Amino acid sequence: MTLEFSPEARQRAETIIRRYPPQYKKAAVIPLLHLAQEEWGYISAEAMAYVATLIEAPPVKVAEVATFYPMFNKEPIGKYEIQVCHTLPCALTGCGRIVKHLCEKLNIQVGQTTPDRRFTLKKVECLAACDRGPVMLVNKTLYTNLTLEQVDDILNGLE
């Protein structure tokens, strides 16, 4: 095993695991996967295997969880992860135009990363702001009531 948390992350992992009774260590799988994604940007098979050792579970059981949730990236992503909601209310308010605009502007397809590794574009399910669609999430910032001009402004504002 070559992959291992940094000492700080290791300490946070131990705090997370201690939240659960020793016989239910497996319950820590999701917070640990979040931690792993924070640490390495995405969750590789090695990272899943490493998390499995921390919670004393078979690695495939970690893979089950990691692959279930789209929020866990299985591939390296760009510096900015753009997630556009495409659930019904956002679809009705025109997320299709937003996505098309982003694709043209970044010159990539949905699910791809720009060659300079700055942007990754994804379509996702509900981001819990249905009254303010269309919405998109750039890393941890939510932008609502989007127009194409606003999308341009947001992209231009990013380093």
Add this chain to the structure above:
Amino acid sequence: MPTIKIDEKEVTVDAGLTLIQAAATAGIDIPHFCYHPGLPIDGNCRMCLVEMEIRPGVFGLVAGCVQTVTKDGMQIRTNTPTVLKNREGVMEFFLINHPLDCPWCDQAGECRLQDYSFEHGRADSRFVETKRVPPKKDLGPHILLYSTRCILCTRCIRFCDEIAGTSELGIVHMGSHSEIDTFPGQPLDNKLSGNVADICPVGALVTKDFLYKPRIWHYTTVRTICTGCSTGCNTMMEVMHQKIYRIRPRENMEVNQYWMCDDGRFGYHALQEAERVKVPMKRVNGTLQATTWKEALQAVSDGFSRLIGETGQSAVGVVGSAQWTNEENFLLSKLAREAFKTSHIGLYVKPPGEGWVSKSGFRIEADKTPNARGAREMLGAADMRGIVDGINAGTIKGLYIVGGDLGLVLSAAEKEALGKLECLVVQDIVHSELVDLAHVVLAGASWAEKDGTMTNVNGRVQRLRRAFPPPGEARTDGEIIRQVGKQCGVDLGPGAPAEIMNEIARTVEGYAGLSYSVIGEQGAMTGIGQPSEAAGG
């Protein structure tokens, strides 16, 4: 015990049984995919939904695999329009992405999806979109996964988690993208992996060994036991044209539950690929040459006649085999005592292999012979040390030794002793180390070619059944022993295995009360009856 009503039939069953089990006692089959009696209950397939009275006069759908019998007067309906409509709906969902590849799927003919589709499904599909085509996967040394056919019942996952205890399998991805998979670099490789193909209710998991083989309805099924170790797993052997195509476990809760190990499952190849002794042989001028049965038997009696004493000073020894049935070893000890007039009886002991116990307690014994215990009890001998000592001391000059083992290994001391003999008669199935030393070779039968019983490590006597006759001129071992006896002027009594078992029940300690009808399909323990009760069933 509560009495409940299932489709107007009243049955009294143990509380705690699932509705599927309770209905089975009433002869009603509730269709199901994910439920398996040997696995933890999951309730994911929804095929077993039946109607249960949840308030007086009000019926609701419950899962027959999860809901247990709890109290008197429960009312269950398995055949109402609601239940049938649910089955039809469940089947339609399962078939959305399922390919129409029954014509080349190995599961066809023993496929629940096929059967239930016929019974409960729609003739046509309302699905107009494109079917999803997930990849075919090589999961491990023995198992392939046709993901397209999978219905995600998770039987295989639960098997690996709870029975094998190796947890190689899981469901990856989400929703309609879900697939069974292994973790990269950790293939499905455990000693019980073949069982996942048996329990897969569809054709998704198949063994590489039984891929694109003839259709399952062409085989004859022989209900026998595995001879790979002293556990004696109950098996079903599928046979066609004197060839074994597949061996699967047969339920026996006292021995192997529903499982068998891969060594036993695929072990038949060793037999089928072995170079068999198909004709009797005689050593002429130092080399073994094929001969007729008449001459071979004559050679045995000629070789032994001057060594057989009249009053117990016989210079002939006999060595039995833990690969042989109880009946054959019993006849052999009778041959020794009555025809060879000897008390020099031994048993060849195979060096032990590797034992293993699974998470659920399934045992693979280190003793890789099927009938060591029975042979010991029939022969009254535990090893062949006495025989080797007798040869070295010069008291034993002739030996009748039987093999039947594909992996027979002799120690240097044994080999050296056997080389000193004036007359060595070997009854075997392959060209073993024994055959190399023999003066006369008698061609015997393998475990697939004879009837009889074997006693497993725990003392359970179980039936071994003949699938086809021995190859070439080879004969079954009991028959050969009786002919050798006849050649020596002694009638060894009845030759049918069932009749020999009756004689064993009368004379061998611990076997009283046993007969083929008592042993039946599931075997019977030794030590069950006293000699006075030896009536049999």
